[in-house]
Amino acid sequence: MAACKFTSGLAIKQSVLPVTCKLQNPPATLTVVLAQFFDVNGTATTLAVSADGQSFVIPKTIASGSWTLEVRVQGGPNPIPAIHVVEDCDASQLILTITDPISKMARAALAVQS
Amino acid sequence: MNKKLRPLHLFAFAVALLSCRFSLAGDKPIDYCSRIATFVLQGQASLDTNVIDIINNPSCFFQASLSNSSANAAIAPARTSLWNAFQSFSGTQQQGSSLSSTGSTNAISKPAGPTALVQEFGGANVTRGTSSSTIQWSPGTMFTNLALTGVNYLCLTKSEPRPCISAGLLRNLAPLTFKITANTSSGTPSMTGTATTQPSTNSSQQVTVSSQGNSGPNFGGLTVQYSIFGSRNRAGVKSLTSQIKSNSSAGQAGTSPSSTTSYFAAELAKAWNAGNALDGCDAYVNWKGPATKALHSKIVAAPSPNPDHRQVTLLQNEIEAQYEALLEAMLSSPTCQSTLHAFGDFYAAILEAKTYEDFFAVQSSSAKPELAVEYDLNTPQNKPSYSSVRATATWLFGKSTPSVPSSDASQKPSQVETRQRVQNYVKTQTTILDQATPLESPLTSKKLSANAKPLAQATAQPWSFTLTGTADLYNAEPPTSIPSASHLRDIQAGTEIAYLFSPSSKSGTLRNFIGSVTAAAGYSYQDQTSPAILTGPALSDFTGLPSSTTTAYAKRGVIHLGQVRLGFGTGGNLNFRLPSPIRTAPS
Numbered sequence: 221m222a223a224c225k226f227t228s229g230l231a232i233k234q235s236v237l238p239v240t241c242k243l244q245n246p247p248a249t250l251t252v253v254l255a256q257f258f259d260v261n262g263t264a265t266t267l268a269v270s271a272d273g274q275s276f277v278i279p280k281t282i283a284s285g286s287w288t289l290e291v292r293v294q295g296g297p298n299p300i301p302a303i304h305v306v307e308d309c310d311a312s313q314l315i316l317t318i319t320d321p322i323s324k325m326a327r328a329a330l331a332v333q334s
Numbered sequence: 335m336n337k338k339l340r341p342l343h344l345f346a347f348a349v350a351l352l353s354c355r356f357s358l359a360g361d362k363p364i365d366y367c368s369r370i371a372t373f374v375l376q377g378q379a380s381l382d383t384n385v386i387d388i389i390n391n392p393s394c395f396f397q398a399s400l401s402n403s404s405a406n407a408a409i410a411p412a413r414t415s416l417w418n419a420f421q422s423f424s425g426t427q428q429q430g431s432s433l434s435s436t437g438s439t440n441a442i443s444k445p446a447g448p449t450a451l452v453q454e455f456g457g458a459n460v461t462r463g464t465s466s467s468t469i470q471w472s473p474g475t476m477f478t479n480l481a482l483t484g485v486n487y488l489c490l491t492k493s494e495p496r497p498c499i500s501a502g503l504l505r506n507l508a509p510l511t512f513k514i515t516a517n518t519s520s521g522t523p524s525m526t527g528t529a530t531t532q533p534s535t536n537s538s539q540q541v542t543v544s545s546q547g548n549s550g551p552n553f554g555g556l557t558v559q560y561s562i563f564g565s566r567n568r569a570g571v572k573s574l575t576s577q578i579k580s581n582s583s584a585g586q587a588g589t590s591p592s593s594t595t596s597y598f599a600a601e602l603a604k605a606w607n608a609g610n611a612l613d614g615c616d617a618y619v620n621w622k623g624p625a626t627k628a629l630h631s632k633i634v635a636a637p638s639p640n641p642d643h644r645q646v647t648l649l650q651n652e653i654e655a656q657y658e659a660l661l662e663a664m665l666s667s668p669t670c671q672s673t674l675h676a677f678g679d680f681y682a683a684i685l686e687a688k689t690y691e692d693f694f695a696v697q698s699s700s701a702k703p704e705l706a707v708e709y710d711l712n713t714p715q716n717k718p719s720y721s722s723v724r725a726t727a728t729w730l731f732g733k734s735t736p737s738v739p740s741s742d743a744s745q746k747p748s749q750v751e752t753r754q755r756v757q758n759y760v761k762t763q764t765t766i767l768d769q770a771t772p773l774e775s776p777l778t779s780k781k782l783s784a785n786a787k788p789l790a791q792a793t794a795q796p797w798s799f800t801l802t803g804t805a806d807l808y809n810a811e812p813p814t815s816i817p818s819a820s821h822l823r824d825i826q827a828g829t830e831i832a833y834l835f836s837p838s839s840k841s842g843t844l845r846n847f848i849g850s851v852t853a854a855a856g857y858s859y860q861d862q863t864s865p866a867i868l869t870g871p872a873l874s875d876f877t878g879l880p881s882s883t884t885t886a887y888a889k890r891g892v893i894h895l896g897q898v899r900l901g902f903g904t905g906g907n908l909n910f911r912l913p914s915p916i917r918t919a920p921s
Contacts, residue, residue: 302378
């Protein structure tokens with residue numbers, strides 16, 4: 221495990237990308253179906269989801285600026301419990317929490333610093 | 335002495351069994367605002383990101399709007415969207431149109447298919463045949479549509495909104511179907527016959543009978559049918575009411591098919607739009623600070639895995655009050671009108687994605703056999719009344735889950751076609767719903783129905799395989815003067831395999847005009863363990879019977895029946911909405 225790259229204010233330096241985010245203790249059969257980065261104009265960049273659906277990567281190609289990360293999961297029990305998406309690092313930096321059982325998505329504002 | 339089986343007792347038993355099921359079900363609808371309050375008090379979620387940012391809490395925000403009809407109407411064509419989206423994923427009517435061998439052109443009876451739930455509007459359904467009419471009523475269908483079209487709301491919490499229909503009730507009623515069959519032909523004698531043996535003074539005589547059809551109209555029979563396993567109606571209701579365990583196959587191995595992501599991508603895009611619009615809504619901007627302060631004031635204890643119920647209620651009430659206040663402010667603010675519209679789109683996208691996800695559950699259920707039990711009370715003319723107990727197993731198969739927009743060029747032409755239909759459906763559905771026209775509009779309703787039809791055809795399972803077993807029992811002990819007569823009238827077994835040909839987008843005008851065509855082959859076996867018994871005034875038409883004859887009986891034996899059938903069309907709903915839609919069936 222490595223030190224966390226995100227700060228608690230969900231800022232990250234562009235130079236330390238890529239960074240991997242993962243589901244923290246998800247229930248069985250619950251997977252990430254889609255993770256997207258939206259810029260200020262609403263243009264979406266789809267992030268690569270791992271083969272097991274448990275993590276995704278914010279790539280090095282993401283430019284510095286203000287972004288909105290949105291993650292949609294599927295499967296799991298009904299209703300789903302609170303699902304935490306964390307940075308894959310020692311301290312498991314919290315990125316966002318999905319709680320809504322119908323939309324099964326959540327968003328977080330991220331700052332990529334040059 | 336005659337021993338009566340009392341068919342109404344059997345019916346009462348069935349009702350009691352169902353009542354027992356209802357009481358055992360007891361699933362509670364989800365209280366979205368209570369959930370988020372609990373998460374916050376547990377430390378699982380935060381007020382700032384999961385409550386104040388309403389994009390992350392849309393279900394509770396919607397729930398809070400229920401008490402305000404203006405707010406509810408402004409942000410959510412939700413139920414109509416869900417209902418219509420699900421309707422589009424139904425099979426065709428033809429698969430579910432042959433419910434009984436009585437009054438039907440089919441030798442083999444089947445349980446109601448998924449169409450009974452999603453294509454009918456829920457009222458009584460009249461199927462007209464050449465010599466009979468069958469009135470069918472599925473109470474679960476009617477209540478589901480009442481709930482989902484907002485006539486009576488589906489319960490989001492235990493009893494809210496008032497009045498509401500619980501999901502548990504819908505699920506347990508869904509597999510239940512009532513039918514009443516009436517014979518409608520007239521003008522011909524029901525049968526003719528001659529005495530087989532030298533007439534005697536006995537009151538029961540053996541005869542050779544030729545059926546000439548029914549005379550009538552008259553009561554033909556009553557059917558109570560309940561699918562006890564694999565009910566597709568129940569699977570549909572589970573999806574519609576969010577009570578099913580999500581068992582989507584997509585993404586299980588982490589390789590989400592690209593076909594599914596378009597719905598989820600649309601949901602995320604609409605979430606971004608709604609969030610972006612919120613930033614320009616002064617009511618929301620002004621609400622955030624005071625709401626955060628008010629909500630924080632309700633959290634008086636440190637996070638706990640098991641928060642006190644009163645604390646949860648306190649915070650939940652404050653969340654709902656704050657959301658209601660926000661909605662009120664948004665409704666009256668000119669800068670928030672686009673935000674409200676964006677939320678309407680967001681909810682529509684959520685429900686489209688959810689419906690698509692749930693569709694996998696229904697599709698997977700249709701791959702499993704559906705087992706139904708059925709009770710029929712038959713009162714044929716000039717014959718003793720009898721009861722039928724029937725078990726039916728049906729498999730629908732032959733088509734995988736439909737694809738939706740994808741750039742995968744390796745897909746088969748049929749997949750591409752289905753994909754295109756789904757794409758067209760979503761496009762037009764969005765257009766219609768964007769008009770924020772309530773479903774009550776006949777024009778919109780007609781457009782939605784017409785819109786759903788091609789997709790329903792494209793997604794229907796083409797093959798069906800049916801097995802049935804039936805025992806017919808006389809309701810009264812036959813006269814002892816009839817040799818070998820017993821309560822057990824006959825036993826039957828049958829099987830049918832059918833294939834549904836649906837027109838495609840490449841089909842010509844004539845093919846589209848004809849619509850769906852079903853080719854079927856069936857075989858039925860019947861062992862008459864007790865002689866067929868004839869009574870009543872028809873005996874006077876028989877040749878060679880003494881006037882003292884009150885009962886005649888035919889030979890016992892085994893009947894083999896083979897049937898090859900080609901059915902055209904899928905029937906269509908006449909313009910009768912709830913409570914009395916009428917369907918004409920192919921004959």
